[in-house]
Amino acid sequence: MKPFAHTSAGSVEEAVQLLAKYEGKAKLNAGGTDLLGVLKDRVLPDYPEAIINIKTIPGLNTIEECEEGISIGALTTLVDIITSPLIEKYCPLLKEAAVTVAFPQIRNIATIGGNLCQDTRCWYYRYPDKIGGMIDCFRKGGKRCPAVSGENQYHALMGAKQCFAVCPSDTAIALTALGATFTAVGAESIRTLPVNEFYTPLGNVLTPGEMITAIYIPKPSPVAGQKFLKFTLRKPIDFAIVSVASIITLDQGICTGARIVLGAVAHTPVRVLKAEEFLKGKELSEEIVAEAAEFALAKAKPLSKNAYKLEIAKTLVKRAVRGDSS
């Protein structure tokens, strides 16, 4: 990797002061499982002057019950989420999503904050500089998107205008279904926002001076059935082609509440309100579930090579709503 200055932060204050000092030219490093790949391949026009290690900040790696429900420190590792009795009890959906991320060596070190903030996996964006040169595009401040007329089989199905890259984070899909919020702290700011407002068409809402410190999940209804399903090719190393998170409440066979979120179909997790509304008050027969899946994908506009994702998404929605295990 190209050289950089390095500091380990001892507190959130120190980390955000360092970010402010470097005026956008520093990057935070949590687990490093995403950042190091980006740095090694020199995929971005700007290379950071400094890396700030945040693993040394105490107190940001706990999972606790709190007023809002469950709080998860941003530095909590995915393995700690998977093995947490609290997560298992209240939000098994998040556990199911975290288990599908990569493989043990990565989950041992990858953090939930890093999982939310990870950079896109669009293969044009990630193209290594040393093999023929970095590829410029909208997301890097350029003027075009080579994916639109190129190899777009893993790209967005809906909601895209300039950049067609999809949200790579599996936990974001689960957290959106759970109605989670996150707290972002800057040198002179602190704000809490819903996870489903985190991603923007070309990145996320964090300013270069902010870091995520915690995630809050309201306790879901204990009778609601939670499900996370993900379709991918090589499970340990590939990202979702499509994923679905659902929370369905049934009262004597009638659906009284539904939350359905699609993953890897847009730059952000997509809550499909129409399908949710449609299910409410109905018995979940095959026909009704199939119709809900059509509603869920009604806004999809496939690109030249990704129409196949549409059928996978519909199938996953049906399975998730029915509560199938895969």
Place this chain on the structure above:
Amino acid sequence: MTPTHEIPSHPTITFTVNGEACSFIMGDGSHELPPSYTLAQTLRERLGLTGTKISCDHGACGCCTVLMDGKAVLSCMLLTVECEGKEITTIEGLGNPVTGAIDPLQQAFIDNTAFQCGFCTPGIIMSAKALLNENPSPTVEDVKEALAGNFCRCISHYHVLDAVIATVKKGGE
């Protein structure tokens, strides 16, 4: 696991590798260790521990797996400078340091011809070791899950499963 004290940035960093303390002065000078060095680079280039392999260098193959405080991690995705105070174990650290005898897990790989070119083997053995340390009697499914991130170009996976299960059975005798 909440750290109990603040760890300031170190011009010098110290951690242990296979039980021995290692210190490096961080910096870009000729005898210093650049902060951009990964743990895999440091192990191989500075400590001569070439048993740890670098293959993809992108966190996708498992060849560089070592133990950090007992857990399997990818040394190509860790900055050395962030290993302050950690206990690292590499393939060279398995076995009995007094007698020089190899670890039963290593012996099982030999007995079951669980490798061909052997490039993936140190990483696979370290992943399996982390599993056995945590769970001495894993099922075949547990072993598959623990090794899901270790890729073998030579398709030795089936023999690897045999070797790990053979070790489990022997341990239980």
